[in-house]
Amino acid sequence: MVTDTSAPKLGLFTKLFYGFGSVGYGVKDVAFRSFLLLYYNQVIGVRADLVSFAILVALCVDAISDPVVGQWSDTLRTKWGRRHPFMFLSAIPASASLLLLFFPPSGMSEMGMFWYILVVGCCVRTFITFFEIPSSALAPELTSDYDERTSIASYRYFFAYLGGVGMAFLTLLVFLAPTEEYPVGQLNPNGYETFAIVGAAIMFAAILISSLGTIHRIKYFKMPPAREKIGALKTLVQMKSTFGHKGFLAILCFGVLKYTAVGMTSALNIYFGTYLWGLNSAQLAILTIDSLVGAFLALFVAPIASRRFGKRNAALGLAVIAVIFGSTPYLLRLSGNFFENGDPLLVPAIFLFSGIFQMCGVSSAVLTHAMVGDVVEESQLATGRRSEGLFYAANTLMQKSTSGLGVFAAGMLVSFVGIVPGMDPASIDPAIPRALALAYVPALIVLYIGGAGFLFGYRIDRASHEASLAELEKRQRAAAYNADRVPDPAE
Structure with missing residues (x-):
């Protein structure tokens, strides 16, 4: 499905409705990245390696289900379009299963x-x-414009962070507030149950609102030709051909490594806040806002960087800047040059470094998300198929590596340094959280910088993207001409 060139330009409300759906994904994401490991490890009493391994295995299931759903949505033909039937039907089971977790x-x-x-x-x-x-x-169906795709991707990421950060802030400040029974609020089981109830309700609402708010654009989509009915083997061959696009593979490699680092960071933040920085739940709640601030700034940084440097170069540079600021507080603490625990400047300093880390990291993610959209047309030229669902299935799998590979890495580091269930922050050996920081920083740098290097394999820029659109338009006009041409009986 491609966009009708006579369709009205995307308005602000359409962008808001489109982006708002990712609030539900953000709630799911913060549950897996930030709370699930600590909840089952420190509150329920399950070993960290078992919890993180269960989450990793779930990622392997995603590796199968994601492309299946993507391929299915590419080939579906209904009066509601290819995508919206799936979106509407997901609301109840997605929110209900989060509640049960x-x-x-x-x-x-x-x-x-x-x-x-x-x-x-x-x-x-x-x-x-x-x-x-x-x-x-x-x-890619809403718009084919090079810069407009960056814009709508930035809305999507902003709302994903709004959902995740908003729930994290509310949970740490209110649901996990210290009580007489639980002076360390992060260990209060009732808070996690409240998080699940509120999070499930928000997820349900976000899915329905976004689906209803974008359904009016279906009439402007041009349905691509129906694909021939093929068997499972040929389908797999086509999927392999689609995923073989070199530019997409570059994005995939970068995304898996980078999002693994993001997931590891998110899972360890609450450990570092509790055991390394000695913060209470209210201070931890304040620090969650840095992600939202970063995502908000990315609404402006990503489009500006895209126009000035191109998507690939901007994504690569911002990833490098992100890891520098993300690792600095830990390097300063390990070298004895950072604020001590209890210092009133500790939280503002961490917030500043982390805010810049988040701004650059989210901007880089927005740009790579938009880059996936540009791959669609170039792939269509080579294969004759529009495979948005397949490409974004792999893109979503990259993001899910935050709560699969990332949390698994975090769980391994927590077990490696000797943090065990029920450990009291007041009596922990200070060498243990320092050892965790010492293991975390090199892992962060290797994952981020190593992943960024793969982006050199992505070659689509503004000029080549516009050339692809022009060639597709040329082929479409030729196909329409041939279809309308009446054969001459004398021929």
Whole structure:
């Protein structure tokens, strides 16, 4: 499906509705990245390596379900378009499974808990896939403009962070506030249950509002020709051909490594805040806002950087800047040159460094998201197929590596340095969180910088993108001419 060139330009409200759907994904993301490991490890009492391994296995299930849903949405033909039926139907099962994830049955063994996390976690991630991938795949259909795609991608990322950061802030400040029974609020089980109830309701509302708010654009989409009915083997061959695009593979490699670093950071932030920086839940809540500030600034930074430097160069440079600022507070603490715990300037200093880290990291992610959209047309020239769903399935899988590979890496680091269930922040050996920081910083640098290097394999710029659009338009006109031409009987 491509956009009708006579369609009205995307208005602000359409961009807002399109982006708002990612609030639900943000809620899911913060549940897996920030709270799930700590909840099951420190509150329920399951070993960190088991929890993180269950989340990693769920990512492997995603590796199968995501492209299946993407391919399915590419080939669906209904009066509601290719994407919206999936989006509407995902609302109830996605929100319900998130609710169940934080209400495990009592009395289960540690291995029983492992299987519960694995099964219910797979349900959450699969059902949100039925919304996120078709919704993401709307982007190239909504607009073919090089810069407009960056704009709508920035809205999508902003609302994803609004959902995740907003829930994290509310949870740490209100749901996990210290009580007489739980002076360390992060260890209060009731807070996590409240998080699940509120988060599930927000997820349900976000999916329905976004789906209803974008359905009016369906009439401007031109349905691509129906694909021939083929068997499973040929479908797999076509999927392999689609994913073989060199530019897309460059984005995929960068995304997997970078999002693994993002997931590791998100899962460890609450550990560092609790054990390294000695912060309470209210201070941790304040620090969650840095992500939202960064995502808001990315609304402006990403489009400006795209216009000035091109998407690839801007994404690469911003990733390098991000890792510099992200690692600096830990390097300063390890070298003895940072504010001590309890210093009134500690939280503002961490907020500043992390805010710049988030701004550059989110801007880089926005640009790579928009780059995926530009791959669609170049791939169509080579294969004759528009495969937005497939490409954005892989893009979503990159993002999910934050809560799969990233949380798995975080769980391994937590176990490696010796943080065990029920450890009291007041009595922990200071060498343990310092060891965690010492292991974290090199991992962050290697993942971010190593991933950025793959972007050199992406060669699409503004000129080549516009050339692809022109060639597709030429082919479309030729096909329309040949279809309308009446054969001469004398021929």
